[in-house]
Amino acid sequence: MAADQLVVCSAIAGLANHLYFKNNEPSTAHYPLLALLVQPIGLVALCSTITLSNWLLSTAIFFGVLSSSIVAYRLSPWHPLASIPGPTLAKASKLWSVYIQLSGRKHRILKELHDQYGDFVRIGPNDVSCCNADAIKTVYGSGGFNKGHYYEPYTDPALNERNLFNMRDGAHANRRKLWNRGLSTDSLKGFEEVMSHRVQTMLDQIDRIVKSKEPVNIAAWFGFYAFDFMGDMAFGGGFDMLKEGSDKDGVFPMLQTAVKLTSVFTQIPWFTPTFNRLPGVQAIVQKAFHFAMVSGQKRIAAGPKELKDLWYHLMDEDDLEKVKPTVNEVLADGIMAVIAGSDTVAVALTTFMWCMIMHPDIHARVRAELDAVFPDGTSVYDCDKYDELKLLNACLQESLRLFPPVPTNGARKIPLGEPRLVAGRLLPEQTQIYMPPYVMHRNPKNFFPAPDSFDPDRWLRPESGSEILNRTAYLAWSYGAANCAAKNLANQEMLMALAAVLKRYDLSFANAEGRQWAEKSIGEYHITRVGKLELNAELR
Numbered sequence: 147m148a149a150d151q152l153v154v155c156s157a158i159a160g161l162a163n164h165l166y167f168k169n170n171e172p173s174t175a176h177y178p179l180l181a182l183l184v185q186p187i188g189l190v191a192l193c194s195t196i197t198l199s200n201w202l203l204s205t206a207i208f209f210g211v212l213s214s215s216i217v218a219y220r221l222s223p224w225h226p227l228a229s230i231p232g233p234t235l236a237k238a239s240k241l242w243s244v245y246i247q248l249s250g251r252k253h254r255i256l257k258e259l260h261d262q263y264g265d266f267v268r269i270g271p272n273d274v275s276c277c278n279a280d281a282i283k284t285v286y287g288s289g290g291f292n293k294g295h296y297y298e299p300y301t302d303p304a305l306n307e308r309n310l311f312n313m314r315d316g317a318h319a320n321r322r323k324l325w326n327r328g329l330s331t332d333s334l335k336g337f338e339e340v341m342s343h344r345v346q347t348m349l350d351q352i353d354r355i356v357k358s359k360e361p362v363n364i365a366a367w368f369g370f371y372a373f374d375f376m377g378d379m380a381f382g383g384g385f386d387m388l389k390e391g392s393d394k395d396g397v398f399p400m401l402q403t404a405v406k407l408t409s410v411f412t413q414i415p416w417f418t419p420t421f422n423r424l425p426g427v428q429a430i431v432q433k434a435f436h437f438a439m440v441s442g443q444k445r446i447a448a449g450p451k452e453l454k455d456l457w458y459h460l461m462d463e464d465d466l467e468k469v470k471p472t473v474n475e476v477l478a479d480g481i482m483a484v485i486a487g488s489d490t491v492a493v494a495l496t497t498f499m500w501c502m503i504m505h506p507d508i509h510a511r512v513r514a515e516l517d518a519v520f521p522d523g524t525s526v527y528d529c530d531k532y533d534e535l536k537l538l539n540a541c542l543q544e545s546l547r548l549f550p551p552v553p554t555n556g557a558r559k560i561p562l563g564e565p566r567l568v569a570g571r572l573l574p575e576q577t578q579i580y581m582p583p584y585v586m587h588r589n590p591k592n593f594f595p596a597p598d599s600f601d602p603d604r605w606l607r608p609e610s611g612s613e614i615l616n617r618t619a620y621l622a623w624s625y626g627a628a629n630c631a632a633k634n635l636a637n638q639e640m641l642m643a644l645a646a647v648l649k650r651y652d653l654s655f656a657n658a659e660g661r662q663w664a665e666k667s668i669g670e671y672h673i674t675r676v677g678k679l680e681l682n683a684e685l686r
């Protein structure tokens with residue numbers, strides 16, 4: 147009798163917990179986990195005698211009913227997203243998205259799902275992916291949706307501060323104003339010299355390798371370049387990977403582990419604060435961000451310099467703001483700048499180079515254009531001339547179309563109590579919606595013909611007949627108020643490095659794997675990461 151009572155009570159408690167958590171999504175896991183773990187033993191104490199077998203019985207029934215009820219509801223016709231097709235496992239549990247995020251293939255998996263199911267795919271119990279370009283303005287435009295809980299784990303764990311990337315509403319607008327000031331056309335002019343200095347160091351190092359007849363791992367050199375330059379921007383200098391020719395402190399693997407872990411937590415954001423409290427985690431986090439703390443302290447000690455770096459503007463060193471940002475806020479933004487601005491640029495440069503070598507005809511045309519715009523005796527570091535490089539610009543745009551460094555973006559969230567019509571579909575409140583650039587860019591409704599092929603001329607020739615070039619669907623830099631804050635800077639940084647490298651060297655794959663590189667070496671953890679790409683380089 148007591149056992150029957152225990153089974154019934156545990157089952158009712160399981161159902162009650164489902165009802166509670168359905169209406170009260172937790173923001174951390176520690177208290178809810180504790181509450182879940184103590185309930186079975188509490189039930190045993192209430193309904194029966196405390197024995198190991200009773201505790202096991204209560205635990206099994208409680209968690210069995212709780213999880214079956216959650217899964218049954220998510221798969222039922224009463225779920226508000228029931229009409230949106232998608233894989234059953236994705237609808238049933240977030241574990242599916244944790245798995246695809248960990249696989250590094252999320253962008254490719256989403257593409258396959260959209261090919262199978264169409265414009266809208268349910269990719270989580272409350273998550274939808276949409277690849278209909280008509281939705282872009284609704285989702286990202288003015289009056290669009292705020293960033294979803296996807297972005298919560300990006301709160302800096304060492305400083306416990308939000309950065310621009312995961313701020314919302316007024317706080318985002320205020321911080322973005324400082325970023326925009328720091329990345330205005332005037333500010334960019336000031337960065338040209340530092341940028342060209344870094345590119346020249348990269349060329350000197352590649353020259354050295356060319357002399358030794360060794361292959362050049364171009365992915366690594368672009369990584370060092372992007373990282374050193376971001377250090378110049380965010381902290382007024384201090385990183386010297388190009389000069390050292392290595393990542394001797396192992397900063398890249400540390401940052402990449404942090405980025406990969408965070409990308410997994412985007413799928414279970416409520417677990418992040420709990421994870422950060424686990425013994426030893428804080429120490430690892432502090433170690434990972436040590437380089438930024440030290441750089442920030444050095445920058446504070448050095449004070450404002452002649453070059454108005456990003457720190458200068460974010461710290462409001464020219465006293466334009468009524469309320470000055472705190473040092474910790476600026477440190478959090480500085481760390482984010484290094485993460486957001488190094489792998490993205492390095493990956494974009496490497497994929498560009500791969501596209502060039504795969505298309506020798508286009509490569510030859512780009513070099514002819516460079517020789518015309520920069521004849522011998524002129525400097526490729528003259529940024530005023532970059533607009534004249536029509537084909538190089540189109541090639542960059544096209545390689546970013548095929549391989550956007552942020553291939554799926556984060557999710558936006560439909561506001562509480564306000565279901566919204568998105569490209570003709572009514573989506574319920576609190577749905578997280580993704581608009582993955584990788585899928586948008588390869589959708590024949592947006593780019594046609596041959597959306598999967600590298601065809602830079604599609605950006606240059608006049609549109610005709612059945613050709614489609616939907617510029618609104620181009621999301622490499624995202625869209626709206628939270629689009630890439632550094633688009634112009636990144637473009638200039640990439641054009642300078644590309645012009646210099648393409649003008650100086652004859653390049654070819656160093657081994658047979660080169661041709662399969664894009665297929666095999668690109669992984670996505672919110673930001674893309676790439677494996678080594680070895681090239682033979684010879685001075686022209």
Ligand code: HEM
Nearest residue numbers: 311483486487490494552555556623624628630631632636
């Ligand atoms: C090829 C290079 C780059 C690409 C393709 C790129 C792309 C993007 C994209 C797609 C987003 C939106 C992501 C989302 O909403 O989830 C973004 C945001 C952002 N990017 Fe970039 N990015 C690049 C380089 C950089 C660089 C060099 C910086 C330098 C600091 C930077 C700083 C930022 C910041 C601060 C945001 C957040 C903006 C906001 O929320 O207001 N990015 N970027």
